[in-house]
Amino acid sequence: RxxxxxxxxxxxxxxxxxxxxxxxxxxxxxxxxxxxxxxxxxxxxxxxxxxxxxxxxxxxxxxxxxxxxxxxxxxxxxxxxxxxIGLGARDTLRLEKCFLLAGNEFEGGRTPLEAGLSWAINWDHDFIGKDALLKQKEKGNYERLTCLECIDKGIPRHGYVVEKNGKIVGRVSSGNISPCLNKGIALAYVKPEYREVGSILEISVRDKKIRAKVVKPPFVSKDWAKENS
Known part of the structure; x- marks a missing residue:
C-alpha cells in the first residue's frame, strides 16, 4: 500500500x-x-x-x-x-536537536559506539560484529560524534575537514546554519583527545578556516521555542 x-x-x-x-x-x-x-x-x-x-x-x-x-x-x-515546510527546514530542526541522519551520521563505515548509540546495544547476547565492538570499546581511542558551534561566520557542510593547529582531527557529518542560534553548527566525527567541551577547533569551509567550539548536545533545547516566544 x-x-x-x-x-x-x-x-x-x-x-x-x-x-x-x-x-x-x-x-x-x-x-x-x-x-x-x-x-x-x-x-x-x-x-x-x-x-x-x-x-x-x-x-x-x-x-x-x-x-x-x-x-x-x-x-x-x-x-x-x-x-x-519541506525537508530542508526539517533538516535544520533535527540538526539543532542533534538527531542523527542515515547516510550522514551512521553509515557502513561507522559503529554505534562512534555515533553515540551505545545505549541501543544489548551486550547480553551474541550478534554479528559484537567482538569488533567489544575490542573498540576496550581500546576507547575511536572517533566520536561531536557538536561544534561556529564562532566565525560560515556554513559547515557534510564532508568538511576539522583541524587543530593545521592537523586534521575530524570530519563534518552534518552541518548548516541554525535559524534559532543564527550561527553555523555541525556534527562531526572527531578524535577523542580533541573532544573536550570548550575546545576550539577549525573547520575548513571552501577557501578559509572558521573557528568552532566543542559544545554539549543539543544545540537547541526542546524548550527553546517556549523560552524565546
Missing part, C-alpha cells in the same frame, strides 16, 4: 490536531499510535517526528486523500500561524 505522511510539528501541534481528529491524543505517549479519522479521512496517527518538538505524524492511504487533509491542516492552522 502507498501512504502519504504529513507531519504536524511544534508546541501547538496538539492544539491544532485535536480540532480535526476523532480520537483522544491528549495522553498519547511518545511513539504511541492509533487509527483515526482526520478531517474524515482514514489515517494512522502517531506521536512521532524528526524535529525534536512536540509533534504528530499522519499516515494517509490512499495518497489522493492526503490533499484534503493537507489543506484542512493549513486552514485550521491559521490561528496558530502554521507554515508548510
Amino acid at each position: 502507498e501512504y502519504v505522511i504529513l507531519a504536524i510539528q511544534g508546541p501547538k501541534s496538539r492544539d491544532l490536531l485535536r480540532k480535526i481528529i476523532d480520537v483522544d491524543i491528549e495522553n498519547m505517549p511518545l511513539f504511541g499510535c492509533d487509527y483515526a479519522k482526520v478531517s474524515g479521512v482514514d489515517s494512522i496517527v502517531s506521536r512521532t517526528g524528526y524535529t525534536g518538538e512536540l509533534g504528530f505524524e499522519l499516515q494517509i492511504t490512499p495518497p489522493e486523500n492526503a490533499k484534503k487533509v493537507f489543506h484542512d491542516i493549513l486552514d485550521v492552522g491559521k490561528e496558530f500561524n502554521i507554515k508548510p
Whole structure:
C-alpha cells in the first residue's frame, strides 16, 4: 500500500490536531499510535517526528486523500500561524536537536559506539560484529560524534575537514546554519583527545578556516521555542 505522511510539528501541534481528529491524543505517549479519522479521512496517527518538538505524524492511504487533509491542516492552522515546510527546514530542526541522519551520521563505515548509540546495544547476547565492538570499546581511542558551534561566520557542510593547529582531527557529518542560534553548527566525527567541551577547533569551509567550539548536545533545547516566544 502507498501512504502519504504529513507531519504536524511544534508546541501547538496538539492544539491544532485535536480540532480535526476523532480520537483522544491528549495522553498519547511518545511513539504511541492509533487509527483515526482526520478531517474524515482514514489515517494512522502517531506521536512521532524528526524535529525534536512536540509533534504528530499522519499516515494517509490512499495518497489522493492526503490533499484534503493537507489543506484542512493549513486552514485550521491559521490561528496558530502554521507554515508548510519541506525537508530542508526539517533538516535544520533535527540538526539543532542533534538527531542523527542515515547516510550522514551512521553509515557502513561507522559503529554505534562512534555515533553515540551505545545505549541501543544489548551486550547480553551474541550478534554479528559484537567482538569488533567489544575490542573498540576496550581500546576507547575511536572517533566520536561531536557538536561544534561556529564562532566565525560560515556554513559547515557534510564532508568538511576539522583541524587543530593545521592537523586534521575530524570530519563534518552534518552541518548548516541554525535559524534559532543564527550561527553555523555541525556534527562531526572527531578524535577523542580533541573532544573536550570548550575546545576550539577549525573547520575548513571552501577557501578559509572558521573557528568552532566543542559544545554539549543539543544545540537547541526542546524548550527553546517556549523560552524565546
